[in-house]
Amino acid sequence: MEIESAKIIGMALVVGLGVIGPGIGIGIIVARAIEAIGRNPEAAGKVYATMFIGIAFTEALAIFALVVGFILKFA
Secondary structure (H helix, E strand, C coil): CCHHHHHHHHHHHHHHHHHHHHHHHHHHHHHHHHHHHHHCHHHHHHHHHHHHHHHHHHHHHHHHHHHHHHHHHHC
């Protein structure tokens, strides 16, 4: 196997596996937020704000995986 092929496979694995966790995490965050709004509709504004902050932090992990993948590919 050539080194370039190994780099491409490594990038695919890092990015693919690195996005699974944040994807599941975002799904859980949104599900819990919808559940909380269903129980207490008056708190929807606070729940939305907290939900979007949680989504942003969780999505940052996927971006880190993408950056590591690009580092593997182009280093």
